[in-house]
Amino acid sequence: MLAFDASKRESLQKLQDAIDKSPKGSIDAPIVDMIEALNAHPNYVTSSSYSGRIAVFCGVAQNEATLMHLITKGGKWLVSSHAPVSYDELHAKVLADPSVLNGMVIFKHEPFIMHVQCRDEEAAKVMLQCGLACGFRESGIVLGNKKTMVAIRTTANSMEIPIALNGKLMLDENYLQWILAIANEKFEANRLKTQRFMQELDSTLFSLPRMLLQDVAASQADTVVPRAGHSNKNSLCIVGGQGQTSNGTARLSDLVIFDRTTKNVIKTTALSMSPRMHHTAVERQGKLILFGGRASPAKPLNDLISIDMTSFNVENITVDGSPPSPRWGHTSILVGTKMIVIGGRNATSVLSDVHILDLSSKTPSWKYGACGKPMFAHSAVNVKGKIYCFGGRSNLDALSDISLDTIQVYDSTLDNWSIESTSGKTIPSARSNAQAVIVQDQHGILTAGIQAERQ
Numbered sequence: 001m002l003a004f005d006a007s008k009r010e011s012l013q014k015l016q017d018a019i020d021k022s023p024k025g026s027i028d029a030p031i032v033d034m035i036e037a038l039n040a041h042p043n044y045v046t047s048s049s050y051s052g053r054i055a056v057f058c059g060v061a062q063n064e065a066t067l068m069h070l071i072t073k074g075g076k077w078l079v080s081s082h083a084p085v086s087y088d089e090l091h092a093k094v095l096a097d098p099s100v101l102n103g104m105v106i107f108k109h110e111p112f113i114m115h116v117q118c119r120d121e122e123a124a125k126v127m128l129q130c131g132l133a134c135g136f137r138e139s140g141i142v143l144g145n146k147k148t149m150v151a152i153r154t155t156a157n158s159m160e161i162p163i164a165l166n167g168k169l170m171l172d173e174n175y176l177q178w179i180l181a182i183a184n185e186k187f188e189a190n191r192l193k194t195q196r197f198m199q200e201l202d203s204t205l206f207s208l209p210r211m212l213l214q215d216v217a218a219s220q221a222d223t224v225v226p227r228a229g230h231s232n233k234n235s236l237c238i239v240g241g242q243g244q245t246s247n248g249t250a251r252l253s254d255l256v257i258f259d260r261t262t263k264n265v266i267k268t269t270a271l272s273m274s275p276r277m278h279h280t281a282v283e284r285q286g287k288l289i290l291f292g293g294r295a296s297p298a299k300p301l302n303d304l305i306s307i308d309m310t311s312f313n314v315e316n317i318t319v320d321g322s323p324p325s326p327r328w329g330h331t332s333i334l335v336g337t338k339m340i341v342i343g344g345r346n347a348t349s350v351l352s353d354v355h356i357l358d359l360s361s362k363t364p365s366w367k368y369g370a371c372g373k374p375m376f377a378h379s380a381v382n383v384k385g386k387i388y389c390f391g392g393r394s395n396l397d398a399l400s401d402i403s404l405d406t407i408q409v410y411d412s413t414l415d416n417w418s419i420e421s422t423s424g425k426t427i428p429s430a431r432s433n434a435q436a437v438i439v440q441d442q443h444g445i446l447t448a449g450i451q452a453e454r455q
Helices: 002-016 029-040 087-095 121-133 173-205
Strands: 044-050 053-061 072-081 104-110 113-118 140-143 148-152 159-165 231-233 237-245 248-258 265-270 280-284 287-296 299-308 314-316 331-335 338-342 354-358 366-369 379-383 386-390 406-411 416-423 435-439 443-447
Touching: 002 029, 002 044, 002 113, 029 044, 029 113, 029 173, 053 087, 053 173, 072 087, 087 173, 104 173, 113 121, 121 140, 121 148, 121 173, 159 173, 237 287, 280 331, 287 338, 331 379, 331 386, 338 386, 379 435, 379 443, 386 443
Parallel strands: none
Antiparallel strands: 044 113, 053 072, 053 104, 104 159, 113 148, 140 148, 231 237, 237 248, 248 265, 280 287, 287 299, 299 314, 331 338, 338 354, 354 366, 379 386, 386 406, 406 416, 435 443
16 A cells, blocks of 8 residues: 555645645644544545634625526635634624625534545545444545545534625624524534544544554664663663773763754763663653663662753652662653653563652652563553553573563553553564654554564
């Protein structure tokens, strides 16, 4: 389906550049989240949409013979509102100045409508069923030579009433107040129906019981600041790791900041902390919070360090409770104000424990979470309070890579673990030391890693 992918890239580029076919040139605010979520889904891209509106349009008749009909060419919007309209607002924009009524003036309520290009017929059927289930009864699929489109729409809440012609109001103001009240009621009904549709999409498309894994081609980029086992947050900061020194390679204790666009190093500064690698870092309120790592394979660490990204001051954080045992190869994920440490290893064993630290407290206190399966060198991302753990190794055997057929999921709200199966045309090979990021709380991107004895 390369044609769909190419078409989607073109559509998203037009949206990014605000080259929209609608006169307004942007997405209606009430449906921005839904449109962005759909456009982030691998099987869909929106081509046009609006959330619904109350409008008054002044059109121009094509010729004298059609002056009394709703056949117009061009015109202007006197009112176009994506919110309820008061009579005072309508009066000020439509009735206060009779000169604006030159032509055929039509009062409208237009409900939500959306056109979506789909990857294939199966994806189109899913989208259509979501629309029909929420009362968009006139929705349908259009199968073209190159595109599969779904239109989500209904005429149930539509209104189109001529109210004036060539400067003359054709009805009294009491009637106009009445139809405005009806339009406002229809607008609210449209809002609720659209909200139900959003919820249906969320439960159908974005809360799947199985996770779809697929390969994404990546371009090769020059390596900036070569080193291993460091912490790299938001592609801006590198802390510590194993890197080149004047005497060969060694563990480091510096901070390197580089520009994401130019890939130029803009600052390098030494930090007053012990050199380390395979540690973790989370960012909160302008500070990097580092935990653990190792100085050598026989010397794991469990200190908690704060690095101020403005002053570059380094402080050891004082905490209460029992800290996690010294470890490296673990993950630390920030969920709200809580840093959650999962797994890791020391010189002799692989760990399965979970430790939680609320960084919003004046004196943070470590708490235990429910234990999962032993793992280290895994990757983890947070999606709405659930931490998805990818791959890694289950024991110290170099051939113990954890399969990606299933994914371990820690629910930080319920404090329990579950296993989610994955699907896809090609399940990625088992691997450790990969990198994982989450995009728009929906797409997890897994890159690189080490597979058994080879990269």
